[in-house]
Amino acid sequence: MELTAREIDIGTRSPTVLVNSDDAAELGVHPLDRVQLAWAGGRGVGIVETTDELVPAGELGVTRRLGHVSGTVEVTVAPHPDAVHYIRKKLDGIELERDEIDRIVTDIAEDRLSDIELAAYVVATYTRGLSLAETMHLTQCMTNAGHHLSWDVPVVADKHSIGGVAGNRVTPIVVSIVAAAGVTIPKTSSRAVTSPAGTADTMEVFCDVEFSTEEIREIVAETNGCLVWGGGVNLSPVDDKIIRAEMPLSLDPHGQLIASVLSKKRSAGSTHVIVDIPYGEGAKVADLNAARELADDFVRVGDHLGMTIECAITRGEVPVGRGIGPVLEARDVLATLDGNGPEELRLKSVRLAEILLDCCGREDVDATEILRSGRALATFRDIVAAQGGDPDVTLDDLPPGRHETTVSASRDGVVTHVDNRLVSDIARRAGAPRDKRAGIDLHRRVGDEVQTGDRLFTIYAESAAKLSDAERLQRKSEAVRVRTRDEALVEHV
Amino acid sequence: MELTAREIDIGTRSPTVLVNSDDAAELGVHPLDRVQLAWAGGRGVGIVETTDELVPAGELGVTRRLGHVSGTVEVTVAPHPDAVHYIRKKLDGIELERDEIDRIVTDIAEDRLSDIELAAYVVATYTRGLSLAETMHLTQCMTNAGHHLSWDVPVVADKHSIGGVAGNRVTPIVVSIVAAAGVTIPKTSSRAVTSPAGTADTMEVFCDVEFSTEEIREIVAETNGCLVWGGGVNLSPVDDKIIRAEMPLSLDPHGQLIASVLSKKRSAGSTHVIVDIPYGEGAKVADLNAARELADDFVRVGDHLGMTIECAITRGEVPVGRGIGPVLEARDVLATLDGNGPEELRLKSVRLAEILLDCCGREDVDATEILRSGRALATFRDIVAAQGGDPDVTLDDLPPGRHETTVSASRDGVVTHVDNRLVSDIARRAGAPRDKRAGIDLHRRVGDEVQTGDRLFTIYAESAAKLSDAERLQRKSEAVRVRTRDEALVEHV
Incomplete structure (x- = not known):
């Protein structure tokens, strides 16, 4: 069928096309079916939404996601992407092969799935679970779909918390101790979306956090570490798209969580990672057994990818530090590095740094001593300087709101x-x-x-x-x- | 947060609002979260999509679904609708209570769910199944959500096929036989979407099929039956919305299917229904056992609703009639009513009519005789006339394409x-x-x-x-x- 393209102003992740209901009936397409489009200068596949009003019969509403579509468009019915068959297979409880998982990840990466299909994928992995083999394949495929960082050293340390605990700002302290010990630790972190501060928000109190890959290399070359925002590096673009379907349903399937975390770490070039798994009432993991199972699978999938993963199972019912909010957490971090600060924050940071250093083969290092001696603080100030901040910052420079x-x-x-x-x-x-x-x-x-x-x-x-x-x-x-x-x-x- | 409303041209089923990413971060909302909107003259709940480009910071893109929103809008975070909690519960394999199913149906009916949530509902009912009690509640709730027809007679016959078989145009013949026997059978049918003809498309060859409820009453008063398009009557609006999520995944969960069919029949005021369940290679139901299970549940749920349901399990591997397409099927129908036509079409129609008449307490009627004697044809011609068509139509008036x-x-x-x-x-x-x-x-x-x-x-x-x-x-x-x-x-x- 030939239709005349008409650009429409619509915010959509997927390549939506609006078809008048009469034309849709003639084509024999339902909402969310695919159509192949061919126009002078291009081809593409659109996902159909039908309308009675917005687009008259004979026209085709095209979103920018499909590029500049203009003039006469030849519209024919296109099959569902392969991913949909495999999602359906998973829904029926059948284990997926590696190449099937790869198709799903690629189709998600390239925004070829509608929200309905994306939700079906997330729900399938939740209700049917992912086997260890599937989780390994998924991690590998998600890694392949993103940008990669690489480092000229054999050991690259990293740290991740599965989150949910307030005032848990251990990362800048752990990074400072590990970097001070001479181990490379290029840490990328997130900004808060529903929490009062992410590590990137807290670090922004001290210095810039948005850098290019090349700039990150320079900071790490200078200081062994960095504390930057990961959003600028695009390490696991598929992850953000999957989260879109997980958030509204508050789903965080075990296998998907592991694949999300480890694919990002792998893309970041990390070889040795400590994963903080807080558990308990109100935390993401409800009890110790569930935390241990998750930890075991993290280690196994990491092993498959050639990474060394250590897990720290931590109490997650109550906040760790005193401060909650970017400046208040920044004050805790600075005070702790300076020999003061909240006791739990100091203990947890040192312990995580110790485990991480141990697994990096640096059992020789005394993390407590690095903190006590001020070497961690000095390294932190170096990182702040390298990221364009004031290395001589004091608590007086960080007053909370008036x-x-x-x-x-x-x-x-x-x-x-x-x-x-x-x-x-x-x-x-x-x-x-x-x-x-x-x-x-x-x-x-x-x-x-x-x-x-x-x-x-x-x-x-x-x-x-x-x-x-x-x-x-x-x-x-x-x-x-x-x-x-x-x-x-x-x-x- | 105060934002300035801006109308955007977007075809959406749900009340989408476009929020600039910066404003979304400040509000702390993800895509698909809910926001409460309050403006001079109204209130409403929107589903968030974020954008970097289409809407600048400080503005709020509002779709027509929300009505005429203009000027300054106070935007605050709103909770997910209750339905989302219950969908989550079902995903976890927990049986839903009647009031929980009611919330889900109401939220679907009023378009309060995003596609992600709608898909989660459909997938949950597919992977977890619906118990008989849940199916009964669902049928009742879906019935309540639509318009209702009522008739002044104690027995109202009806017929449904779960579909998938080509040339299966038995309906006009069954309706003509049953109506000729003096039983009320106000039949609403669908148009084809992916098939080459629905009953409504075929009847449209003879006469009009789109009528108001009042007009349908008059036609039935005159002829005991009708053969009209159901889309004009809005008997189960929830069904169309659920189908939106089922189609892309080719899911048709057993319990949902029963609820969809019986809620429509209940809303249509039907008391005695025959359900045609074709099975076999290529049909919707793969084998005889599955067909029997489905039939049993149809009967049980119908019983709960005070309806008498009879099921006919039929062979579905091959087409029934000779013709496929509106006119070609119309020719088969007319020829069969006139004593000729394809053997299988005649046999199947008569048998379905017999079973239906029997369950309506009319064991006295000889369906074969009604067809043979021309009484069914006469009634069909009456219905065609009542629906504005030519009662004297012959095969010569129905030539296929040249x-x-x-x-x-x-x-x-x-x-x-x-x-x-x-x-x-x-x-x-x-x-x-x-x-x-x-x-x-x-x-x-x-x-x-x-x-x-x-x-x-x-x-x-x-x-x-x-x-x-x-x-x-x-x-x-x-x-x-x-x-x-x-x-x-x-x-x-």
Whole structure:
């Protein structure tokens, strides 16, 4: 059928074409079927949406995703991409071969799947699971689909946390210790989307984080490490597309998680990786057994890819540091590197650095000593300088937001819980991560005894309006739980 | 966050809003998250898509689905609809309660789900299955979501085929016999989308098929029956939305199928329904056991709804009538009603009518006699007249397309198979269902002996170009298989 192309202003990930319902009936296509397009100067495959109004019969609404389509277009029915057959196969519980997984990954990478098909893929891997062999193939295929970094050294260290814990800003400390020990650790991190700060947001308090591959090489050549935003490097483009379907359903299938993390690490050229797996109430992994299973599979898939993976199973119910929000976490990082800072943040960072150094064959290194001696701080300052920041930065340069309110204990008792989700939500209401100085500073830890009127935490904001917003949420929730010893054991509801 | 609304031209089923990536990060929303919108004059919930280009920071691209949104819009994060939680629950293999199914159906009916969520629902019902209780609830909830017809008689007969068989145009014959027997049978049918003709397309050869509910009442009052297009009556709007997600994946989950069919029948006010379940190679149901299971569940769910359901399990490997395409099928229907026509079409129609009349308590009626005596033909002519057609129509008024080509046997042997899919595809290439006179006329049935040069089938088209198209497909395929007796048993490939 011949139709006349008409450009339409539509934000779409996939190559949508709008077809009038009458033309669709004549072609015999449903919404989400594929059509082959041929026009003077090009060819392409579009995914059909039908309309009664937006496009009149005889015309074809074409989105920019398909390039500049103009004039007369010959439209014929095209088959579904191969990936759809394999997704269907997986839905039926049949294990996929390597080349079938490769087709799925390629079709996702090139945006050939509709949301319906993408969701079917994610749901299939969730309800049917991925075998170890499938996870290995998937990791390899996802790695192949992205850009790659390579380094001229045999050992490249890296670190990943599966996330979900507030104030868990160990990365800049771990990187500084490991780099100070002479091990290459080019760390790429994410920005926050639903949390009050990602490592990239926190590092941006000190210096730039967006660099080209070539610039990253120079920073690492100078300092052994870097702390940059990974979004600029495009290491696993497929991952972002799969996340699109996982997020709305809050699905994070085990095999898919491993493939996402390890394909990124592999693309980044990492050879030795420590994976932080926080578990417990409110964390992504509910219990110790599930954490151990996940850890085992991380190690096995890594092994298959020729990578050395070590996993640290950590307590994830409560925040690690005191600060929550970019500047407040940056203060924790700087204080810890300077010999102060929150105890748990220091202990966890040192332990992760030790495990990572050990697996890199550097059992000789004393991570505690590197931190204590100030060598980690010196390396951190070198990285900050190499990334265009002020190497002489002090806590005085990092004041939190000037609007603040402090929440106090309304009774005597013991702090029994600090809610990851709630402190994150309050910090976000206060403006984090966009308002770098916004967030929360926790004054008490779980187990601390408090008396009525003792300070529990302070909320900081850059504007009075956002502070009020955060206070409203604070008042109707209980981010820091104080109970008497009795109540802590038995809570009568 | 306050954004300025900007209308965008986009064809979408769901209430999409386009948000600049920077604003999305500040709000903390991912693609497909929900946002609450409040503007002077209205409120609504939008589903987020992010863009770097199409909408600048500070603006909000709004589709027409949300109504007329203009000026400043206050945008806040909104929770996922409840349905998403229940879909997630079903994905985890947990049986849903009635009110949870109700939420899902309502959210689908009101287009509150994104394609990702809709696909997750369909895939969940496919991989996890629906229990009989869930299927009953789903049928009831889908019934509640649509328009209803009601009739002033205690017995309202109806008929449905789950489809997939070419030339299976029994409906006009069954309706004519049943209506002639004095039983009310207000039949709504679909148009073809991927097949060469639906019952509505075939009836349109004789008369109009699009009527209002009031007009349908008048036709049925006059003739006991009707043969109209169901799309105009909106009996199960949820069904069309669910089909959107089923089609691309070729999924047709058992429980969902039952709920779709019976909710439509219930909404149409039907009390006694015969369901035709064709099975076999190439049909929707692969074998006799699967057909029996499906039939049992149809009966049970119908019983729960207070409907009497009878199922006919029929052979579905090969076409039923001779003609494929609106006019060619219309010719078969008229010839059969007139005492001629293809043997299988006549036998199947009479048998279905008998079963249906029996379950309506009309064991006294002799369906064969009603057909033989011409009473069914007279009733059919009454219905055609009531629907604005020519009651005196003859086969001479129904010539097939003037461009034709006849395919002959290239060898001596026996017809061993007629491929439903291929004859349908060839008929579509020839122009069916849009070109009413296009299609195929089969001259031989399975089991017929043929000699080289004997006519196997004729392709008809309204244009020479479409005939060539159909011939091309015909030449590279084998729609009608001729084998020697030996080969028919053992085919050496």
